[in-house]
Amino acid sequence: MAHQILKGKKGIIFGALDERSIAWKTALAAHAEGAEIVLTNAPIAMRMGKINELAKICNAQVIAADATSTPDLENLIQKSMDIFGGKMDFILHSIGMSPNVRKNIPYTETNYEFFLKTIDISALSLHRVLQVAMKADAIKEWGSVVALSYIAAQRTFPGYNDMGDTKAILESVARSFGYYYGLAKKVRVNTISQSPTLTTAGSGVNGFDVFFHYAEKTSPLGNASAEDCANYCITLFSDYTRMVTMQNLFHDGGFSGTGVSKMIVEELQKANS
Numbered sequence: 016m017a018h019q020i021l022k023g024k025k026g027i028i029f030g031a032l033d034e035r036s037i038a039w040k041t042a043l044a045a046h047a048e049g050a051e052i053v054l055t056n057a058p059i060a061m062r063m064g065k066i067n068e069l070a071k072i073c074n075a076q077v078i079a080a081d082a083t084s085t086p087d088l089e090n091l092i093q094k095s096m097d098i099f100g101g102k103m104d105f106i107l108h109s110i111g112m113s114p115n116v117r118k119n120i121p122y123t124e125t126n127y128e129f130f131l132k133t134i135d136i137s138a139l140s141l142h143r144v145l146q147v148a149m150k151a152d153a154i155k156e157w158g159s160v161v162a163l164s165y166i167a168a169q170r171t172f173p174g175y176n177d178m179g180d181t182k183a184i185l186e187s188v189a190r191s192f193g194y195y196y197g198l199a200k201k202v203r204v205n206t207i208s209q210s211p212t213l214t215t216a217g218s219g220v221n222g223f224d225v226f227f228h229y230a231e232k233t234s235p236l237g238n239a240s241a242e243d244c245a246n247y248c249i250t251l252f253s254d255y256t257r258m259v260t261m262q263n264l265f266h267d268g269g270f271s272g273t274g275v276s277k278m279i280v281e282e283l284q285k286a287n288s
């Protein structure tokens with residue numbers, strides 16, 4: 016399906032842990048569309064994950080960076096510009112982690128140190144990436160930054176825990192920074208609100224199977240896969256979406272627009288009969 020719509024474009028992709036990661040699929044799609052990419056992940060994830068396999072396929076260099084560390088991000092942006100021979104066109108922020116979710120601590124009993132860590136890793140990191148990129152003037156005019164979100168930013172999903180509040184901050188950062196970056200350098204910043212997807216981060220959420228099943232049966236198109244999400248990211252990195260910025264874009268097969276579906280009603284009727 017590749018059309019080389021990113022031919023000549025260069026960008027950084029955060030968050031490819033293994034072949035299920037949305038970032039992994041996006042790296043493959045960006046490579047197939049003609050982009051030159053740099054891959055990055057937290058040092059510990061690079062040791063546990065398979066990023067070097069992906070780097071070989073995509074002919075990409077790998078630079079470790081903890082997204083909560085400004086010096087790491089400065090190093091990443093500078094080295095990427097050296098590799099690219101100048102400014103870049105796009106960045107994918109595909110990062111999420113909540114110690115409260117990992118340790119199964121109920122939302123109402125949250126550990127605040129963990130909560131702050133969740134926000135630092137999963138939301139402030141977008142601000143940090145944008146600030147470092149802006150200071151280094153690392154992104155070309157009409158360049159595009161995309162981060163991944165979930166509908167728990169707007170509606171409550173028990174089990175998604177402090178990640179719901181954190182995704183609300185992430186979407187707000189995209190809107191707010193998108194204003195300033197657009198004004199200063201015509202750089203676009205958006206979030207994609209993706210369907211539940213079977214990945215390491217996704218399946219760590221308590222009750223994920225049920226979320227997945229419910230969304231699949233609610234959405235008229237069914238759940239969007241990681242590959243579909245990757246393709247949507249590609250359109251946002253391309254020149255075909257130049258005037259889209261400061262948006263949270265639902266990529267969920269219609270889930271966000273549906274109240275209740277025929278399939279869910281039928282399932283409940285069957286269960287109650």
Ligand SMILES: NC(=O)c1ccc[n+]([C@@H]2O[C@H](COP(=O)([O-])OP(=O)(O)OC[C@H]3O[C@@H](n4cnc5c(N)ncnc54)[C@H](O)[C@@H]3O)[C@@H](O)[C@H]2O)c1
Binds near residue numbers: 032
């Ligand atoms: N899987 C889903 O159901 C789903 C749905 C909507 C949105 N999302 C979002 O998509 C994004 C990618 O997640 P995924 O589902 O591909 O799972 P994933 O587990 O494959 O990716 C999460 C990535 O975050 C990285 N990360 C964690 N801490 C980091 C740090 N300090 N510095 C740098 N990187 C760090 C991990 O190493 C990992 O590569 C996340 O923002 C997630 O919240 C996922």
